Amino acid sequence: MIAFSGNSLNRLSEKRPDTAWIAARLRDPASLILPVWRLQPFTIGADAALEAGFLRPGLCESLAARDAPCVFLGSEGERAMFALDISAAEDPHHTGPLAGLGEFRELRGAAALLPAKDLAILGQAKAMIDWHQRHGFCARCGAPTAPGDAGYKRVCAACGTEHFPRTDPAVIMLATEGDACLLGRNKNWPPDFYSALAGFLEPGESIEEAVRRELFEEAGVRAGKIAYYASQPWPFPSQLMIGCFAECDSRALTLDPNEIADAQWFTREQARALLAGEIPGRRGPFAVAIAHHLIRAWAEGL
8 A cells, every 4th residue: 555545534524514513522532633743743652563643632632722723534433533733832742741642753754654544644634734834824815714614624714715725736657668767866855866757737737748748847758658557645745646657769868957966767677676775876765655656566567
């Protein structure tokens, strides 16, 4: 399974406007609340047994500001699950009700340690809290906004405009030509890191068109047949990575120096060695990234 996918919660979107139902769930001792501090979700356990730090109601609410967003994530059976922004707390690691119970971790770094089920839910929580922090003011008139629908919208206090969470679609593609795939290094990446090329979809553009445009803009290669592989929610801050394979008819490269520092063609054997960390001075994407899965699937003969 690709990291951050496979979210098992029933989102129960029809319950979000029901303030009485949400309030009852927040009082229910069977419910669970995930505190999120400055975009770092709470976790419990050592690295070898790390899990999401969901808590019973009453343990962390005192750390949140009065107007802090509390997002209804969904339910697991009859148990409701929420994410609460406690960023107003100064040092919840060492003082207050959560001291000694667990640790707030940056999600990208903790992704490889968490169970897949927990990671998917924490990705949802992180993306939603991040959205609230970025949309405190109305894009239409500039007035403050307030949470609504159990955290799934914000409403402008002045003009009444409703704002909803958005996901930014991005294509990530493995260009291939014969027995070689194209991997590049963004100019902002470490000098030894190579991965599949990627870019955001533009308005009025299909997935296939975006793949072809990005490959030509960044590497100067023309792609023909495009094949969808899989997608990945990527909560940094709120993207949907759309993984594709793209067949090219030439290995000639013309790199965009504003985007790509280097790009190279790798054989299947070299691609497998890259993922295994067996090429000195070169490393590929970690297993939590869809790029890793694209490269591995092709290298193993998809």
